[in-house]
Amino acid sequence: MSEHQGSCHCGQVRLTLRDEPTEAVECNCSICRRTGGLWHYSSPDAVVVEGQGISYQQGDRSLDLWHCQQCGCTTHWTATDSNYGRMAVNLRMFEPSVLRDLPRRLVDGASF
Numbered sequence: 001m002s003e004h005q006g007s008c009h010c011g012q013v014r015l016t017l018r019d020e021p022t023e024a025v026e027c028n029c030s031i032c033r034r035t036g037g038l039w040h041y042s043s044p045d046a047v048v049v050e051g052q053g054i055s056y057q058q059g060d061r062s063l064d065l066w067h068c069q070q071c072g073c074t075t076h077w078t079a080t081d082s083n084y085g086r087m088a089v090n091l092r093m094f095e096p097s098v099l100r101d102l103p104r105r106l107v108d109g110a111s112f
């Protein structure tokens with residue numbers, strides 16, 4: 001099984017992804033177009049988050065968007081409903097080689 005290690009710039013928030021991304025999702029919703037995240041959607045079972053970030057909830061408050069309080073990098077999002085079996089990691093927190101050859105997929109989050 002492939003495993004990828006990522007972290008925010010200062011290293012306070014660390015991500016372990018036990019999954020192989022096949023695409024990098026770019027979303028145009030009001031928050032994603034500002035943070036510039038490239039997302040890999042994943043089962044929460046495949047991601048380990050270490051270190052304490054800060055969450056930001058927008059709109060309907062269905063998601064926590066996490067960032068590092070020290071360096072500000074947006075690291076991942078989780079669903080506020082723990083039964084929702086999906087989260088996402090920001091592929092920009094990983095080595096460039098993880099991201100380099102992945103096709104980009106645009107998601108029209110602004111229209112939801």
Ligand SMILES: [Zn+2]
Nearest residue numbers: 008010068071
């Ligand atoms: Zn940081």
